[in-house]
Amino acid sequence: MERERVPTGIPGLDDILYGGLMRGDMVLVQGTPGAGKTTLGLQFIHEGIVRYGEPGLVVTFEEVPDQLYRDALNFGWDLRRLSQEGKLRVIPTSPSVFRQQIESSQGLIWRSLYEMGVQRVLIDSITHFNRITSDPVELRELVNQVLNLLRQGELTAFLVGEVGTGPTPGWQFEEYVVDAVIRLSYEWVGDHVRRRFLEVVKARGQDFLSGKHVFCFEESGIRVYPTPRPLPLEPRRGRPLPPWSG
Numbered sequence: 001m002e003r004e005r006v007p008t009g010i011p012g013l014d015d016i017l018y019g020g021l022m023r024g025d026m027v028l029v030q031g032t033p034g035a036g037k038t039t040l041g042l043q044f045i046h047e048g049i050v051r052y053g054e055p056g057l058v059v060t061f062e063e064v065p066d067q068l069y070r071d072a073l074n075f076g077w078d079l080r081r082l083s084q085e086g087k088l089r090v091i092p093t094s095p096s097v098f099r100q101q102i103e104s105s106q107g108l109i110w111r112s113l114y115e116m117g118v119q120r121v122l123i124d125s126i127t128h129f130n131r132i133t134s135d136p137v138e139l140r141e142l143v144n145q146v147l148n149l150l151r152q153g154e155l156t157a158f159l160v161g162e163v164g165t166g167p168t169p170g171w172q173f174e175e176y177v178v179d180a181v182i183r184l185s186y187e188w189v190g191d192h193v194r195r196r197f198l199e200v201v202k203a204r205g206q207d208f209l210s211g212k213h214v215f216c217f218e219e220s221g222i223r224v225y226p227t228p229r230p231l232p233l234e235p236r237r238g239r240p241l242p243p244w245s246g
Contacts, residue, residue, distance in 0.1 A: 003205065006156045009047025010040065012224030016200055016209045021180060024154045025204075026147050028174055030161045031184035036196060036215070036222060039075075040184065041122040041158040042068070043221045046077045049087045054119035056082075057112050058090045059098065061128040065090040075221045089116060095128045099142065102149050113153050121150060125160035126174065136173070143174055179204045185212075198224050 007020035014020050021027060029037045045056035060068065068090060069080040082088040089112045093101070101107035112118060129142055150157045161174060163183075175181050181201040189195050197212040215224040 007047075007052065008044050009051050010043055010222055010224065012213070012215070012226055013198070013222075015226050016198075016213060016224065017203065018207055018209075021156060021203070022205055023156060024151060025156055025179040026150060026177075027156070027158050027180040027182060028161055028178040029158050029182050029184065030163050030175075032186065033162060035184040035186050036217070037160045037162075037184055038062075038124050039217070040182070040222055041124060041160055042072055042077065042079070043075070044158050045088065045120050045122050046072070046079065046082070046221075048120040049082055055086075055116045056088050056120040056122070057109075057116070057118045058088070058122045058124070059109070060090065060092050060124045061095055061098070062124060064092050075219070077221070086116065089118075095132050099132060102146060109149075113155070118153070119155060121155050121157040123157065123159045125162060127160075127162045140173055140177070144177060147177060175202065178202075184215075 004023040005020040006023050006025075007014050008017070029040055031037050042058070045058060048054040049056050058068070063071075065080075065083070069078075069083075072079045079088060079090070083090060091108060091112065098109070101109040104110070113121075123146070126143060126146070129139060132142065133139055146159075159174075159178065180203040183199045183201050185197045185199075186194055187197060196215050196217075198215045199212045200208045200210070209226055209229065211227050213224050213226050215222055
């Protein structure tokens, strides 16, 4: 029996994922600073609430709720209203307090997950766990602890992580413990033009369209433009062909 698909609600991304992610997936959204990671995560949360009726939780180590609400309004996302309606909870915290929360069954994180019936989670960003410890073994245990908490509730989660631009970028182990990896980049194309790209690097248990795909910030959020691929001679059974193939 095939697992349930969860549409992200992000135009173009669900085409790349042939319908969406798998219910309960832990998804690492990685990229350099300013690549659009937080925006992608907030759009996933917003669309889940307004289009699919799935309550959301945002845990942020970087911004206060008012700042998130203000930035989201640039795309027409009224997160403040959704929070007031009990469909969204934004928890600003520190990595050390967050760790205490997930270790306590009475903490705000746990209560939010189960009292609200949360189905989508955004954590921005797990790179800040480096502030708790520099021990790679302890760091991996902490990430696994977070993932196990989320998996208990069969939640679908976006976990933001930064990657460096140097010759030896760190923090690579988390790519192995999550279910899917979405990588964003902002690259020079030629000498005078920069473009944003999205690439699904990994998605366990499902097919996806490989390669880099251009994405843009539009009035209502991020839109991804899948790179066209030739039609297969014999389409795989049970998977519809995307309308932009050919």
